[in-house]
Amino acid sequence: MDPVVALYTVLLATVLGLSGFARSDTRRRGRGLLLASVLAGFIVVAAVSALVTATTIPGMIVTALAVLFSAQAATTAFALLWREIRTETRPHGAASKADTEDAP
Amino acid sequence: MNFGLQIDLIGWFALVTILVSLHGLSRGSSYRLIGPRRAVVLLAITLVAMLAAVLWAAGDNNTLLAAIMILLGVAAAPFSARRPRTLPQRAEQDSILNGLSLITIGSGLAVTLLGLTGWFETNYRMDNWDLRLIAVVSVFIGVWTFASGLMLWLRLNAYLPESAPTQMQQRVGFAVLAIALGLGLLAVLFPSHARLLMIAMVLLALELGALSAFGIVITRATRVLGRHLGLLGAAIAMLGYVQESLFLLAIGSLIMAGAIQYLYLRRTIKTRASDAPRDQS
Numbered sequence: 001m002d003p004v005v006a007l008y009t010v011l012l013a014t015v016l017g018l019s020g021f022a023r024s025d026t027r028r029r030g031r032g033l034l035l036a037s038v039l040a041g042f043i044v045v046a047a048v049s050a051l052v053t054a055t056t057i058p059g060m061i062v063t064a065l066a067v068l069f070s071a072q073a074a075t076t077a078f079a080l081l082w083r084e085i086r087t088e089t090r091p092h093g094a095a096s097k098a099d100t101e102d103a104p
Numbered sequence: 105m106n107f108g109l110q111i112d113l114i115g116w117f118a119l120v121t122i123l124v125s126l127h128g129l130s131r132g133s134s135y136r137l138i139g140p141r142r143a144v145v146l147l148a149i150t151l152v153a154m155l156a157a158v159l160w161a162a163g164d165n166n167t168l169l170a171a172i173m174i175l176l177g178v179a180a181a182p183f184s185a186r187r188p189r190t191l192p193q194r195a196e197q198d199s200i201l202n203g204l205s206l207i208t209i210g211s212g213l214a215v216t217l218l219g220l221t222g223w224f225e226t227n228y229r230m231d232n233w234d235l236r237l238i239a240v241v242s243v244f245i246g247v248w249t250f251a252s253g254l255m256l257w258l259r260l261n262a263y264l265p266e267s268a269p270t271q272m273q274q275r276v277g278f279a280v281l282a283i284a285l286g287l288g289l290l291a292v293l294f295p296s297h298a299r300l301l302m303i304a305m306v307l308l309a310l311e312l313g314a315l316s317a318f319g320i321v322i323t324r325a326t327r328v329l330g331r332h333l334g335l336l337g338a339a340i341a342m343l344g345y346v347q348e349s350l351f352l353l354a355i356g357s358l359i360m361a362g363a364i365q366y367l368y369l370r371r372t373i374k375t376r377a378s379d380a381p382r383d384q385s
Contacts, residue, residue: 059224075177
C-alpha cells in the first residue's frame with residue numbers, strides 16, 4: 001500500500017472520529033470506552049484474513065489462535081455494551097414507574 | 105499478504121453502517137438516527153457480514169478452521185462477560201471493568217500472534233523495513249497490552265495486593281519503555297540478530313505491562329484500559345497497512361480517536377472539577 005494513501009486515510013479517519021466523539025453525550029464517558037472496545041473487536045476480521053491466507057502449518061496454528069482470542073474479545077465487547085445499554089434504560093423505566101406510583 | 109480486497113469487498117458499506125451505529129450510540133436521545141439497541145444489532149450484523157465476506161472470498165482455504173475458531177471464541181465469551189449475581193451499582197461497574205480487562209488480554213494476545221505471523225510469513229531479511237517495523241511494534245503493543253490487562257484483572261479480582269504508585273515506579277517504567285523501544289528499533293535495523301533482541305523486548309514489555317498496571321491506584325484502571333485500547337487501534341491500523349485494507353486503517357484510526365477523546369475528556373472534566381471550588385471561592 002502507498003504510505004501516503006495510508007497516512008491520509010489515518011488522518012481523515014482520526015479527525016472524523018475526534019469530531020464525532022467530541023459531539024457525543026458527555027455524561028456517558030464509560031460508553032466511549034466500550035465503543036472503542038467493540039470497534040477493536042473488528043480485529044477478528046484481520047485475523048481471519050491472515051488465517052485464510054496462511055501458507056505454512058506454524059502460520060496456520062498461530063493465526064488460528066489469534067482468531068480464537070479476537071473472536072472471544074469481540075463477543076465479550078458486544079455483550080458488555082449490550083448489558084450497559086440495558087442497565088442504562090432499566091433504571092429510567094423503574095424510576096418513571098415509581099414516579100407514577102408515588103403520584104397522587 | 106495482499107488480501108485487502110477480501111476485507112474491502114464490503115468494507116465501505118461496513119464503514120457507513122459503523123458510523124451510523126456510532127452516531128446512534130454516542131448521541132443524546134434527541135439527535136439519534138437510530139436507537140442504541142438497534143445500533144448494537146447493526147454493529148453485530150456488520151461484523152458478521154465482514155467475516156462472511158472474507159470467508160466467502162477465501163474459498164476453501166482454511167475456511168472450516170476459521171469458522172471453528174470463531175465459534176470457539178464466541179462460546180468462550182460468556183465466561184469473560186458474566187455478571188455477578190448479587191450486585192449493587194458498584195459491582196456492576198467492577199464487572200464491566202473486569203470484562204474490559206479480559207478484552208485487552210484477548211486482543212493483546214491476538215495482536216502479538218498476528219505480529220509474529222507478519223514477521224515470519226513476510227521475508228523479514230529482505231529490504232522491506234516498513235513491514236519489519238510494523239511486526240515489531242505489533243508484538244510490543246500486543247505483549248504490553250496483554251500484560252497490563254492481566255495485571256488489571258488480577259488486581260480487580262484481589263489476587264494481587266493493593267499498591268500505591270511511587271515516583272520511582274514511574275521512572276523505572278519510563279526507563280523500561282525506552283530500553284524496549286530501543287531494542288525493537290535495533291531488531292528492525294539488524295534483522296539477522298532480531299530473534300534475541302525481540303525476546304529481550306518481549307520480556308521488557310511484560311515487565312512494562314506489570315509496572316503500568318501495578319503503579320496506579322485501581323480507580324485509574326479505566327485510564328490504563330483507554331490507553332491500551334488506543335494502542336490496539338494503532339495496531340489494527342498497522343495491520344490494515346500490511347494487509348492493504350483501507351477499512352482496517354479507518355477502523356484503527358476511529359479507535360485511536362475514541363481513546364484520545366476518552367482520555368482528553370477525562371482530563372477536562374477533572375480540570376473543570378478542580379476549577380469549580382476555586383471559582384466559588
